[in-house]
Amino acid sequence: MKISVKYDLNITCKTILKEQLDKLDIPHLLHGTGEIEIKRAISDEEMQELFNNLNAYGIYVLNDQKTVLVQRIKNTINEMLEDDQLKSQKVSEYLADKLNYSYTYLSNLFSETTYTSIENFVILRKVDHAKDLMADTDLTLTEIAYRLNYSSVAHLSGQFKKITGLTPTKFQEILERRRGTRIQQTI
Amino acid sequence: MDFKIFRRIAQSPVVDRIALALAIVLLLFITTVLFKQIRDLEVSAEMVSHSLTVDKEINKLFTQYDLMESAEFRSVILKDSTFEASYIDHKLQNDRTFDRLYGLVKEMPYHRRNLDTVSKLKDSLHTTLTALHGKVKPMEADSTAMVYVERAASILKKLRGFKRNMLANNENFLQDKLVTYRRLTFLTPLTTLFLALFSIVMFTIAFFRLRRHKNKIQSSEALLQNIVQSTDNIMNYYEPIYDSNAKVVDFRVAFANICNRDYLNLEPDELLGKPITDVFPFVLKNNELQRMIDCFLENKTIDFERQVTVEGQQFWFHTFVRAMDGGILEVVRNNTEEYKAKENLLRANQELEVQNFIMSEAKKVAKIGSYTWYLDTGEAEISENYYRILGCEPDEFKPSLERYRSFVHPEDLKQYDEYGEWHRAKKEPRDHTYRIISKNGEVKHIRTKGQFIQKDGRTVLIGVVQDVSDQIAAENALRIKNLELERSNVELESFNRVVSHDLQEPLRKIQMFISRIDGEEKNKLSERGRVYFDRIDKVAARMQSLIRNLLNYSRIDSTHDDFEVVDLNSVMKKVSEENAERIKAEEAEIVWEDLPMVHGVGFQLEQLFGNLVSNSLKYRNPKVAPKIRVTSEMVANDQITEEFLKSSKHSFKITFTDNGIGFDNTNANKIFEVFQRLHSKTQYSGTGIGLAICKKIVENHHGYIQATGEKGKGSVFTIYLPV
Amino acid sequence: MNKFPSNSGKQILNVALADDDEDDRLFFQEAIEDISIRTKLSLLSDGQELMDYLNLPNIILPNLIFLDLNMPIKNGMQCLKEIRSNPKLNDVCIAIYSTSCSENDIEETFVNGANVYLNKPNNFSKLRDSIEKVLQINWQYHTSNLNRDNFLLRL
Structure with a gap:
């Protein structure tokens, strides 16, 4: 038998981080998904042990400042997209404001590290969100477009097609058929 | 039963008439009797009055005698000659009275006799008295005078005796007449009353009976009228029209009922009095008028069919003509519906014939035959066309299962028998196709389908067979064609694959190489080389698009x-x-x-x-x-x-x-x-x-x-x- | 992988290509070398070779496999199904790399677990751009917490 599961990686990661940090008695504060504020000085041995333990879960500690910043940009964008109030704000302004860097700097840094512009990443992220909604909810395209702050279904469809090369309808069809074949295989 | 007869007699108009006659006779009799009685009464009354007059005259006469005597006596006694005049006066009066009385009693012999005697006595009295008168003149009372007086007195006495007799006689007569008169005055009104009452009763009865009778006649007449008017037949009565040679040439409508309006659209009232040739012009056709005249003259009944067109609609009428009471009665029944029904039936029959013919032709064309097989006796009947399918003339052999089996293709015989067994066991209809070899050796494919039915308590298998050889040949041809088509489709598909992959691949690579050269390498070419290179690029691109579209087109399976x-x-x-x-x-x-x-x-x-x-x-x-x-x-x-x-x-x-x-x-x-x-x-x-x-x-x-x-x-x- | 995070900041992307056509492999190699993203390319000449390669012990699994559909011995579709039914290869992204532009092929491969469908272009720069886009997006899926279940890209 097979069962389909869906998991929230954020929660998974946070839970793991919390467990591991608690195990080593390290007082901490989790900022979003990608940042941990350690509340006391820890020894190299403790640090090494934490790293090792986390590596087992595929979680790596980034010690490169640029990588950390890129991760923070991503995290901020995610927050923005998930917060209804922030949705309508301009990404560039919000990022500059939040991270306290000039947008040009952030933008260059981001492109250099991820091969993608921040704008592209925002779109990618939004489309990914749209995909999630299409896959997991019964929302109509109109509702999804509204929720993701698109001006129209056509706008969403256009952007979706641009990013994935597929129309939303085709995408949904494929996902449905995938599930169908999976269930068939399971049986 | 008897009562009934009486009642019938009582009710019959003959009795009524007899009663009426009887009443009249009685009345006449009564009148006669009455007349006679009245006459009798009159006579009787006259007689009474006559008797009374006689009585009076008698009295008057005898009184006058007395008066005469007394007058004479007085003149004698008184020597008064004046009295003599009075005596003469009395004597004259007395003579007149006597004459009158004599006239009265002319018819009464008794009185006449008496009067004759009285007349003699009177004369003697006159004589006596006159004699007396002469004596008296010397005015002396002598004995002679006395004799005369004596004589006169005896005459008077006699006369008085007569008077009494006559009065008595007259009294008797009167009494007699009075009795008769009384009788008559009593009887006559009674009889009259009785008879009058009787005749009134008779008349009344007769009147009521006659009136009832008349009512009866009237109501039966009304009934007849109703029948005539409410029937859905035309009922007309015609009277003959004669020409100058007293020959019947036409008829005049004397009566026409309402149906004339219904069928012929003619107002019955407007028909009255008109010649039938004017109002029913169709009688001139088919010699109808002549036949009606003959019917009238020979006093018989005829009937004939008549077709009339009224306002474009055709009607068929059955007409009866009957001579009656110096005219002819025509009764016309509308039997258009019947006629049409008959015609329809006729046409349907004809159509059925045609259809039967078509059916049998269709059977021939479709190569269909039919059979009926009685399972209990093994008897069978097969249609003409079935014989033809078997290559035989109709009725060439007596059909039976065994005989039929000999036609079945030997290779299919086993299957045929199995089918037969299955069919008889299951009693369900099922198609079966097998081959037969006809009489002239032709192999034919036969498809059959039969059904079991119960006919007159016998189990019968009925069914049709069809020669499907052509169909099967066509099916085979079609199957071969289909196979060919399938093959060519497969070829086409592989051709598509060749085009799509094998042909497209090299072209794509050519284009790839072109794109690799395009740029640095291209610049190393001469001017002309670069032009050619661009041309190559374009041609390759066009070829690619052609291939792709062709592929799209052919992929639409x-x-x-x-x-x-x-x-x-x-x-x-x-x-x-x-x-x-x-x-x-x-x-x-x-x-x-x-x-x-x-x-x-x-x-x-x-x-x-x-x-x-x-x-x-x-x-x-x-x-x-x-x-x-x-x-x-x-x-x-x-x-x-x-x-x-x-x-x-x-x-x-x-x-x-x-x-x-x-x-x-x-x-x-x-x-x-x-x-x-x-x-x-x-x-x-x-x-x-x-x-x-x-x-x-x-x-x-x-x-x-x-x-x-x-x-x-x-x-x-x-x-x-x-x- | 590295037990310690690399200090260089950028990871090398492991890419494999299974294609029986030598020219295509050449084009691909030249194109991928032209891209700024750091990659390590393994070339395989048919489906069987690919599967054998993936089943090597201690192999560093590729992040992304480009798979031609029309190959001798074992075609792309078979490889796709095998890979997708192997839990060990769950994290591998698969890009179909084919001349076929039939809708049927596209849909079938997606349904069977392909993430990318890339038509072999007839122009080198187009090829390079396409590969670059695939790598970029694939990179995002690897590094940015995107839901890989919904990773579908048609180029």
Whole structure:
């Protein structure tokens, strides 16, 4: 038998981080998904042990400042997209404001590290969100477009097609058929 | 029983008449009797009055005698001659009275006799008295005078005796007459009253009876009238019309009932008194008038059929004519319905004959025979055509299972027997096809289907057989053709694969190499080399697009295994999503309203509408924003003028309208042909296969596509898809 | 992988290509080398070779496999199904790399677990751009917490 599961990686990661940090008695504060504020000085041995333990879960500690910043940009964008109030704000302004860097700097840094512009990443992220909604909810395209702050279904469809090369309808069809074949295989 | 007879007699008008006559006779008798009685009464009254007069006269007469005597005496005694005058006066009076009395009693012999005697006495009295008178003159009382007085007194005495007798007699007579009179005055009114009463009773009875009788006659007459008027037959009475030679030449309508109006549209009242040749001109046909005249003259009844056209409608009438009371009665019955029914029956019979004939011919043409097989006795009957199918003349042999088995192809015999057993066991109808060898050695395929029925308590197998040899030959031919077709389809498919992969691959690589050279390497070429190189690039690109489109075209397979219900609304939705970017760039507008669900292949229909949309966008009018409108309606196939194979009763008519550059309608059919282009390659890119693909897809869906255009205004693509 | 995070900041993307056509492999190699993303390319000449490669012990699994559909011995579709039914290869992204542009092929491969469908272009720069886009997006899926279940890309 097979069962389909869906998991929230954020929660998974946070839970793991919390467990591991608690195990080593390290007082901490989790900022979003990608940042941990350690509340006391820890020894190299403790640090090494934490790293090792986390590596087992595929979680790596980034010690490169640029990588950390890129991760923070991503995290901020995610927050923005998930917060209804922030949705309508301009990404560039919000990022500059939040991270306290000039947008040009952030933008260059981001492109250099991820091969993608921040704008592209925002779109990618939004489309990914749209995909999630299409896959997991019964929302109509109109509702999804509204929720993701698109001006129209056509706008969403256009952007979706641009990013994935597929129309939303085709995408949904494929996902449905995938599930169908999976269930068939399971049986 | 007897009472009844009496009653009948009592009720019969003859009795009434006799009673009436009797009453009259009685009345006459009564009148006579009465008359006589009155006369008797009159006579009797007269007699009484006569008697009384006689009585009075008698008294008067005898009184006068006394007076005369006394007057004489006085003159004697008194010697007064004056008295003598009085005596003469009395004597004259007495004579008159006597004469009168004598006249009165002329008829009464008794009185006459008496009077005769009285007359003698009177004369003697006169004599006496006159004698006395002479004596008296000397006025002396002598004895002679005394003798005279004595004599006169005795005469008077005698006269008085007569008077008494006569009065007594007259009294008796009077009494007698009075009795008669009284009798008569009593009897006469009584008899009269009685008889009058009797006759009044008789009259009354007779009157009432006669009146009742008359009423009866009147009501039966009314009944008759009612019958005549309410019958649905025409009933007319005609009186003959004579010519100067007293020959009957025509009839005059004396009576016509209301049915004349119903059937002939003639007012009965207006017919009265008119010659029938005027009002019923049809009697002049078919010698009818003459026959009616003959009927009248020979006093007989005839009947005949008559056909009349009234206001364009044909009627058939059955007519009875009967001589009656110096005229003829014509009774006409409308039997149009019967006649028509009869005619219909006749026609139906004829049609049935024709159909039977057609049926038997059809059996021949369709090579169908039939059989009836009685299972209990094994007897069988087979139709004429069955004999022919077996290559025999009709009734050439007596059919039986054994005999029939000899016709069955030996290779199929086992199967035939098995089928027969199965059939008899299951008693269910089932098709069976087997071969027979006909009398002239021809092998025929026979299909049979039989059914068991109960006929007159016997189990009977009835069924039909058909010579399906031609059909089977055709089926075989078809199967072979199908196999060939399948093979060629397979070949076509592999050809497609060759084109799609094997041919496209090298071309793609050529293009790849071209693109590798393009750039650094290209600059190393001479000017001419670079020109050639560019040409190569373009030709390769064109070839690639040709191959790709050809592939698309040929990939539209015509198998219908994957037909499903497709919502054209979602097709349009997908198409506009697919082209979202271009639609936005061209600022185009695509609208569709309430499109139907059709049977088809989803992606083909997407391609169809996708091609139409991109066609419209490609050939857009540069001056206005493209607008595409898709509408649909359901239409009955008989309203579609376009010729194509229609597989259903109704079709969806889908209209695809744009406001592009349009085209000249003379090219309407060209645009659907493969590689046909209405524009030069440089003006519009493309291979001219898009609309050809559309056409193929529509045809694959058993539909029809056509285009109409108007240069500069736009194009309309009309697609018919089966419902 | 590295037990310690690399200090260089950028990871190397492991890419494999299975294609029986030598020219295509050449084009691909030249194109991928032209891209700024750091990659390590393994070339395989048919499906069987690919599967054997993936089943090597201690192999560093590729992040992304480009798979031609039309190959001798074992075609792309078979490989796709095998890979997708192997839990060990769950994290591998698969890009179909084929000349076929039939809708049927595209849909079938997606349904069977392909993430990317890339038509072999007829122009080198187009090829390079396409590969670059695939790598970029794939990179995002690897590094940015995107839901890989929904990773579908048609180029």
